[in-house]
Amino acid sequence: MNDTVLEAEHLTAGYGDAIVLEDVSLALPRAGLALLGRNGAGKSTLIAALLGLARQRAGTVRFGSHEITRWSPLRRARAGIAWVPQERAIFPSLSVTENLTVVGRAGPWTLERVHELFPRLAERRRHRGGQLSGGEQQMLAIGRALMLNPKLLLLDEPFEGLAPIVIDELEDAIRRLADEGVAILLAEQHVEKALALTARAAVLDRGRLAWQGASGELAGDADRIAALMGFAVAEGDMMPADPN
Ligand SMILES: Nc1ncnc2c1ncn2[C@@H]1O[C@H](COP(=O)(O)OP(=O)(O)OP(=O)(O)O)[C@@H](O)[C@H]1O
Ligand SMILES: [Mg+2]
Structure with missing residues (x-):
């Protein structure tokens, strides 16, 4: 194979x-x-x-x-092929939801599925990107890439x-991606x-x-x-x- x-x-x-x-x-x-x-x-x-x-x-x-x-x-x-850059490059003045929906392609990854993967993004959906912690910004950057259904x-x-502790959360999410x-x-x-x-x-x-x-x-x-x-x-x- x-x-x-x-x-x-x-x-x-x-x-x-x-x-x-x-x-x-x-x-x-x-x-x-x-x-x-x-x-x-x-x-x-x-x-x-x-x-x-x-x-x-x-x-x-x-x-x-x-x-x-x-x-x-x-x-x-x-x-x-999607990419999460080293500097994360989220939109600081847009809300979490806007960051996630500004680009996207149809497929299994939807806003709901990204929220399921990263419950913190659901909790913070109305916050601006720039108000998030570093770990939350990384979750947002990954979630945004997943919305392209790569x-x-x-x-x-x-x-x-x-x-x-934040790395642990990200590890769990990344492990799920393979599945x-x-x-x-x-x-x-x-x-x-x-x-x-x-x-x-x-x-x-x-x-x-x-x-x-x-x-x-x-x-x-x-x-x-x-x-x-x-x-x-x-x-x-x-x-x-x-x-x-
Ligand atoms: N835009 C660029 N123009 C010219 N040289 C660059 C550019 N970006 C990186 N380099 C050079 O290419 C080499 C490799 O850099 P690169 O950023 O790919 O390494 P890296 O393994 O990602 O490092 P890090 O772990 O620090 O992110 C370095 O010598 C760097 O100075
Ligand atoms: Mg690098």
Whole structure:
């Protein structure tokens, strides 16, 4: 059974004249891919390349049965690729409900289903986006992406800067997405959590693929994680050492 949702082969991409990603090949299975790597490794750039937002120099990208390498960002979105950017980018002056309904496509994800996934968004439906806590804004950003009824959701560091209890809530929601048929790419620096939520993992280092394999294999190998990510300590949920 081929359960690959998206596949990049020999992807080289960057911005303008700058090349950031070089010769990256990876496969994203239906059960999810963790995209790991320290600050500046190229995770967001890879996401931008998959969305058609970076400058692609070489390589191919396949999504389902289509080769989408030359597709515009809009065409990729219409084909079912949605994105939750690192900076969340919700509309601060619109209400929660307006944020959720400003864009959308017919499908199983409706306002009711998003409220069911994130009851806090239902409670706060009349609040403005800008009045929400960081965790609630992340829920809103994910909910808004789900309203597009995507086949694939690219999550760029959804846990960044959030309290552990809020991260737990988001983890539960992300775990449910797989059951609902939404494939995820999870770029994260919370390595253990990202590995627990995905079937496969890819580690970037300075724009190149440093490791790829089963998430379970990497999760059990603290030494390899430390070597790949440059961790200072391996305790609790490991966080990378400051590269500076
Ligand atoms: N718009 C841009 N123009 C030029 N260079 C960029 C741009 N965005 C990122 N870069 C560079 O590309 C490299 C990879 O950055 P990227 O944001 O993809 O890393 P990242 O893994 O997402 O890091 P972080 O974990 O901090 O989000 C960095 O050297 C960065 O300076
Ligand atoms: Mg990033």
